[in-house]
Amino acid sequence: MSQLTDGFGRSFPYLRLSLTEACNFRCSYCLPDGYQADGRPRFLAVDEIARLIRAFAMLGMHKIRLTGGEPSLRKDLDQIIATVAQVPGVRKVAITTNGCLLPRRLPGWHRAGLTALNVSMDSLRRERFHAITGHDRLPEVLEGIALAQALGLQSVKLNAVLLRGLNDDELPQWMAFLRDRPVSVRFIELMRTGDNRDYFERHHLCADVIVGQLLAAGWSERRRAADAGPAREFSHPDHRGSIGIIAPYSKDFCKGCNRLRVTARGDLRLCLFGDFGIALRPLLQSDEDQGALLARITTQLGLKAAGHGLHFGQTGLTPHLASIGG
Template sequence: MRCRPEPGSGSVGTAPLADRYGRRFPYVRLSVTPACNFRCSYCLPHGYHAETGAAGPLSLEEITRLLRGFAELGMHKLRITGGEPSVRRDLTDVLRAAAAVPGVNKLAMTTNGTLLSRRLHEWMDAGLNAINVSVDSLDRAAFARITGHDRLDDILRGVEMALAGGLSMKLNAVLLRGVNDDELPRWLDYLRDHAVGLRFIELMQTGDNLAFFRDHHVRAGLLETELQEAGWQALPRAADAGPAREYRHPDYAGRIGIIAPYSKDFCAGCNRLRVTASGDLRLCLFGEFGIPLRQHLQRDDQLDDLVHAIGGQIGRKEQGHFLHEGRTGVTPHLASTGG
């Protein structure tokens, strides 16, 4: 772990935290709500239900203090997640506050896109400059089966608006055996003319989806081999990129990324930390514990305490997850931590 600079030493923009394995963490994923308005079969098939007695989401003021602390430690990329972040009424204010934090130069969000066509320009005006939209199928009926909502057409209209507005755009599709794993030809038709990054995400086991996982898990590496045989070429990984292995093809405007958490050395390039909606630091999506930070977010004069609390925990980050052993940590479903 790098030493923490003295307060006021101009640490914003310096090298990010590093762990004992030499991995650096310029990227933070912040959940702003655990709630979601979809019922995705692989995540919340019965819809979102608040836990009795659970702490509420961080306030706007707490979020601002949290981000100032991470910026002190070298964060320059922030992704807002949920649940579904757009169900939070003050989301635009959250985006505006995040964009104003010195050192944050990439402000991204992952959303199901249900409000994209209505709120896009408001979010962009607040400072959003990149967005990932979950689109698990281009088949309207399959999309409705997966998500519980027949909203594909409206979501794709929002995607078109975002592309026209120049927003950096990626689409996420969770691979599900027997549900959408035969859609590559349909996606290739879409990518021929749409300059988006499509991410195929291998289904991950969580605390409450074991039966579904066993029925629908398919190795993303099989799709990767298919792409390589069709002439798709691997791209170098950017320093602040996510975990996807990206591919491009000269005949297509879009790119394809493969997120394969069960592949060898998947965690070697980990570059992000996560914070739950209630303010717990998660060193890994599938970690065994969370570190509460909320007590350090109540006053503006607690920045030093917050920075020390974050920096002092990085040494506890494991070299990799334990999904191969069926250990899913404290993550009951992906909405609980923001994926």
């Protein structure tokens, strides 16, 4: 039973842990000029991560997603995955990656205990993928996805940020891709962050446009599970794969929030677009601080707001998604 509940009756079985703010891509909507190191203290070490995950697991959290930046840039990622997977109570260890290193590193992650994979893939067209990400790496990404299926990972999902005028005409191609592949593609509305106002105004597309196209093509929305995440899932009897829609600007999007976030430097974030963080790192230096760590996590949940302020242009502390992993 989860002890992680807030004042609105929401429970939180799911933690997104950023391992680094660095990224080797230059996505136009996130880090168009590439990652710039700021010289601040290093990211959480393996022993700090172990104490953090043990505390959250003791409070009932059982799904851990490792994010970035780009988590595959951590040379100790295999060790991190193994450490997280061995924590009592953790049932699912997932990772979100840009996928370019999958062919080389996924087998090691799988052996270490990885159970689920999300790959950012904003286009099925090689030239567009290159234009959006700054790198011509779509062949490696597709090879990595095929490898994930061959290895038998429990879940393989692809994330595509909807970009008006850049990739919003690819739904038919995605449908064809999903006909014989048992993966889920999730279309994510572009979100306003501290650094991307002009880009957001040019390229934001309401996800309802895609929902309408899906329904017209014979796809139907699945009933939401009680513990479902933010995606509305659609399926079609002629396709092995499914399509999810993540629309943070939609009505009641935050009502079913089930996740918390910790940054690569150890700050607890109650909301992706919250305006404050809670420092956990000082309590990750010794096992003797476990009681204080548990207390800090549980008491701070009382500060979680009912929803974000994106509709009012309030992006909180998030300058770009690489800073906290989305």
